Amino acid sequence: MNHLIKIENLEKHYDGFSLAKVNLAVEPGTVVGFIGSNGAGKTTTIKAMLGLIGANGGSIELLGQPVKVNSPIIDQLKSQIGIVLDTCAFPSTLRVKDAGRLGRVAYPQWDGPLFEQLRGQFCLPEGKKISELSRGMGMKLTLAFALAHHPRLLVLDEATAGLDPMARDEVLDILRQFMEQEGHGILMSTHITSDLEKIADKVMCIDEGRIVFDLDKDAISDQAAIGRCRKQDLEAIAASGFFPAGEMRFQSHGFGTDVLVPDRFAFARQFPDVALDRISIEEYMTLVLKGETR
Numbered sequence: 001m002n003h004l005i006k007i008e009n010l011e012k013h014y015d016g017f018s019l020a021k022v023n024l025a026v027e028p029g030t031v032v033g034f035i036g037s038n039g040a041g042k043t044t045t046i047k048a049m050l051g052l053i054g055a056n057g058g059s060i061e062l063l064g065q066p067v068k069v070n071s072p073i074i075d076q077l078k079s080q081i082g083i084v085l086d087t088c089a090f091p092s093t094l095r096v097k098d099a100g101r102l103g104r105v106a107y108p109q110w111d112g113p114l115f116e117q118l119r120g121q122f123c124l125p126e127g128k129k130i131s132e133l134s135r136g137m138g139m140k141l142t143l144a145f146a147l148a149h150h151p152r153l154l155v156l157d158e159a160t161a162g163l164d165p166m167a168r169d170e171v172l173d174i175l176r177q178f179m180e181q182e183g184h185g186i187l188m189s190t191h192i193t194s195d196l197e198k199i200a201d202k203v204m205c206i207d208e209g210r211i212v213f214d215l216d217k218d219a220i221s222d223q224a225a226i227g228r229c230r231k232q233d234l235e236a237i238a239a240s241g242f243f244p245a246g247e248m249r250f251q252s253h254g255f256g257t258d259v260l261v262p263d264r265f266a267f268a269r270q271f272p273d274v275a276l277d278r279i280s281i282e283e284y285m286t287l288v289l290k291g292e293t294r
């Protein structure tokens with residue numbers, strides 16, 4: 001199968017920060033959520049992937065083509081990739097309707113009626129200047145622009161940040177429609193992990209420039225859990241050898257200790273008296289990034 005995105009061993013060094021051999025893949029038919037704390041390396045990965053900044057090592061393939069910084073191949077691929085970065089990409093003096101004109105010039109397969117439909121759906125007045133749009137409206141305009149040239153791949157960096165909950169649901173519906181078409185895929189970086197609960201197939205987490213987990217969402221939503229432990233439960237679990245040494249992750253709080261349980265079924269067989277709750281992506285990430293280990 002041809003990957004839409006295939007990054008292997010990507011390295012990028014800044015003063016005080018490095019991307020350390022990042023691997024990332026997006027296959028056709030999948031939505032990959034890319035999460036991590038502020039400054040973890042999401043935007044750096046995305047920019048290097050799109051050839052907007054140079055990399056110090058590794059390989060990048062977009063739609064099966066090798067990519068390097070400023071490579072002309074990016075221009076050729078541009079028509080097949082919709083990009084929404086975390087800022088509105090249009091000059092501030094432009095009006096909303098001018099964005100449609102730009103699209104017509106930039107993309108041979110530009111779909112004016114689709115742009116108009118999305119503009120209406122997103123309540124973007126055609127006469128408004130870009131400088132007069134709210135942050136959320138700017139993101140909606142960029143998304144409409146990205147979708148109206150019928151890309152196969154969407155790359156979204158914090159694209160739903162700044163949108164109210166109803167607008168986010170609307171955008172997620174549009175992304176679902178986009179995914180109904182064969183061969184399409186999305187890479188979306190976000191801090192709003194509840195959006196990923198609704199739409200992602202895979203979730204990748206980066207921390208200090210390293211990928212710390214790369215999982216099918218079902219491995220979190222269906223397979224994993226939080227064990228709600230008392231002190232004596234924690235000791236019994238630690239002593240049992242259920243988790244290899246150093247791989248039990250937990251966080252203590254006033255009411256007891258939460259343990260990250262990767263396989264709820266195996267855990268329940270061995271510790272039937274420990275209460276298990278479903279785990280959200282956010283809780284999973286917090287336990288991996290902030291939990292103690294034993």
Ligand SMILES: Nc1ncnc2c1ncn2[C@@H]1O[C@H](COP(=O)(O)OP(=O)(O)OP(=O)(O)O)[C@@H](O)[C@H]1O
Pocket residue numbers: 014015016017036037038039040041042043044045
């Ligand atoms: N042009 C640059 N020069 C030097 N350091 C940079 C540059 N761009 C980013 N960095 C550093 O790289 C690190 C990763 O930043 P990046 O923007 O990739 O994080 P992020 O995961 O997207 O964060 P956020 O969630 O806050 O958007 C940070 O420490 C940042 O300061």
